[in-house]
Amino acid sequence: MNMNFYKRVLGTVVIPLVFLLVLLFICQINGRVMIANQVSFTNFVIYAAIIMITTIALSINLNSGRFDFSLGSIAVLSSVISSKISYALLGQSAASAFIMFILSMVIGGLLGFISGRLYNFLRIPPIITSLGVTLIYEGITYTITSGKYLMAEVQTASMSAFISNWVNIAVIVLVVLAVIIYIFNLSKFGAEYRALKNGQKVAVNTGIKEVPNAIWCYVICGILMGIVGFLNAGRNMTINGGALNFGSISIMFTAFLPMFIGGFIGRYSNEYIGYLLAGICMSLLNSTFAVFANEITASMQSIINALLLVVFLIYLNNEGKIVNLFTFRWLRRN
Amino acid sequence: MKAKYANFAKKATALVLVGAVLTGSVFARPKKAKNVKIGVLVSDVSGEEALGFRAYYEKYIASAYNVTFKYTEQLTNAEEEKSAIEKFAAQGCKAIISLSSSDRVTQLQTCSDYKLYYAIASGMLEDDQYEQYKNNPYFVGQIGPSMETEFQAGLEMGRYFAAKGVKSVSIYGAFIPNPMHVYRTAGVLIGLGATYGGTNDKNAVVGQLFGDSRVNVAKISSPKVAIKSYFQGFGETTTDELNAAIQAKPDAFLSVGMATTFFTSQLNAAGIEFSDIDSFTSGNGKAMKDGKLVYLAGKYSSSIGPIFAAVINAVNGNSIRDKGNAISLSQNYLVAKNYADFDKFYTSDSGSSPIFDKSKLDSVIGSNVSYEAFKSLVENN
């Protein structure tokens, strides 16, 4: 095996490994166990899935210069509508969770399609379109739920059974990963997407149809956020229908750090595998926070997450200088 | 270019027309008969208790009396509260009933400035704040659980489970710095026979909880009942913290608020008995009948009836005063320890026949109502 392979493997696993070792060490010296039982492990898998899928959804449009604030509102609205339909049709039936999952994806895709079509129709910067779309979808959610928490529609035996089995979640993760890698790395659509991402004008001039590509990106993001909405509903066993005035955008910010970690890992292997590993890192961190929740308040957790983001970005954007500093190249040159 | 200009003109015209139609819809509304408008400040628009309060005012009181209640959207800070009061003043409201607590003193002062009567429902000012403002003629009063009542509610909950013989508990709540929750938590700890930081004095424990900005489990000493875990449940770690609390296999899960909203299904599934301080809703009834909810301290939805009576008296020039001061009466919680108790409370305060119905309220609305009669009504129901 050549060194390049080992370098790629090292580059891929170094960050998750560092996360794991450091967090395990912190837990160990304080006599705590990060993941103590089956339920903890399932929660860990669910949160990793949520982060991974949200990050993929964010990156699809963001890497193309399309900032989308509406991801959170799509997740909430798709889960609200799907839970109401599945509960109305099937009640406490064993299949209601699965039907809600499918519906959530379909409705998420539809919401993404509307968002994409609106962007194409208005031809204004996507960040502005996303502001309007976010407010609209939040408003629709509030109107449907009257601002209340949805509980009965979500707290079904079917949902509990579905979400408590980590294998179901792992299957979702693997299928999403496989499909996304195929679409964006191996298909013609993905090639066109990359061409548009790296050189919009040139790509359009060579005949690539930008509009369908962009709209399909929004549809895929919508489907992914539909999955996230379902997972969040299962994890929390409630859906908050009362978020107005950009209350839903916070989920998007949780995906920034994993996106940059994934981008780093992507240099050595595959960007989307990087997002999976980044999701695992964030979930490890979340599990550690939970164990130390009495000592590390929610405010301190926010600060730690923000500092990690800044520190990582400092490294990422100054990698050359930092490497030079630590390898004393600047000294050797002199 | 002509086509583009025409296009622009069409769009601008459409914009103006949309505005005119929306505005015109205002003209189309039939004018309502003049009645007393009362503004209600709310910080919780989705909780079961808040919805129960709203239904009582809007469906029962508004139809029984010549009043209109105008509700705010969810208020999250003091500026929104003040702005809401100013809007109510501009809309011709005569009084404000507050169910929002970001800055009650500013609310009171703003109401004074705009000559609106102000009352606090289901809550209270701090003692020193009450002393400062009790002479204000626009301060009608406050009826709700005092901090002592909140403490007692927690104390009785803790004592109940201690007497039941539980050996271990998990505790949820104490959303610092919400004083209501802090006093309840202090009561729970002392009721379980625990000390916090070496003391079981109410004020000392409360002071430490505020100072620590959390419940520091390491400071709890509980010889009879082990405190297996405590969590506040903010942010993304809630699910894991709940799991940790359940996995600790406590004999009971004690909540000082909101557990029945978020954790009922998980606690039922885990088979852990739990308690809460919430309201008597159908969901809680189901949890008590078929689930593991064994202790619920709550209020009637119509418990905010007497403060309405005091407000309408003030508006009509018949203020009820306690020796010239604003009313300050504490309302206790009702406790259901089984489904029969729950059902009794739930059905006795139903939508069309609440506990504080028109006949009871009419006995304290009018020109010759004494403070003692009013106080008796509040304390005996």
Add this chain to the structure above:
Amino acid sequence: MENQNKKKIGKYRIQEIMLTLMPGIALLVLFLMFCIAVISKEYMLSLYLKIIFNEGVVLALVATGAVFIYTLGSFDISLGASTLLSATLGVMTYNTTENLALMIIVIFATGIGCSLLSSLLASVFNIPVFVTTVAMMSVLSAISAQLITSNGGALGGISIPATLLKGLDNPPFKIVVLALWFAICLFVFNFTKVGRKQKFLGGNPVCAQLTGISVNKYAIIAFVMAGIGVALGAFLTIVYTPSVTTGTAGSIGMNILVAIVFGGMPISGGPRSKIYSSLVGGFSYILLTNFLKIVIDGNAGYGISQIISAVFFLLVVYIASMNYRTKMLPR
């Protein structure tokens, strides 16, 4: 042929002027609609206008300073959190020292300091500005929450004596503050090389740098201006209500973005940036949301009014950007 060209140019100029005036026209239309709604409901118009002004003035102050950042093609969503922290530290300073002047100094130092920190992180460490501000938003909010909860105790928030700044809680004072700040920003933005160079940097950063314009220097200036706006907003927030809770200034961060765009500011910055977009857009947005709340009553109305205001927002932005459509999808 020449006449035809002249006519075309003339028509184009008229269209350009009308599109430029579009946000102002929207403001006027909204104002008229609002007044009609208030009068027809027999509400007090003078009081309602005062309320609108109070709701809009803090947003307008902070947004006016933020225009400098947006002109560069960046954006900052941590301004709400900066306002909260400035107000928090100001109140804590007064409660400790009972010195009003010191309180004001601390408010300004915090506002400018927070903005400078974002700018320095971005310029020294080459971090994308937007991501820096996302991190700053989390950090500043968390620090403020920690300070407020540990100092506020049972009250749930911290406050200064109600009478301290009550005398300043009146429209004339706030109008003077807003007018002065706007005049300063207008001068700097339109009549000094600072504004000119920032527009150049926003329009074409590569060319701007090649002509010798320092990105870092003008970015720092932009963030300082934004920080001053934040400080003024924090001060007027305390003037309006003397208490600070964890929810104070909660909606400013995103509302600035909406307000500026609503006022006709291009999100990519550059030479088409307008300093007045913050004023026009801020008050337009406040008028629109309040108009809808008056017209649409009831609990479900909050959701519906948000939908309508979002549609209106998109419509105004769409019309205002008509002249700048590109064949490719904008980014």
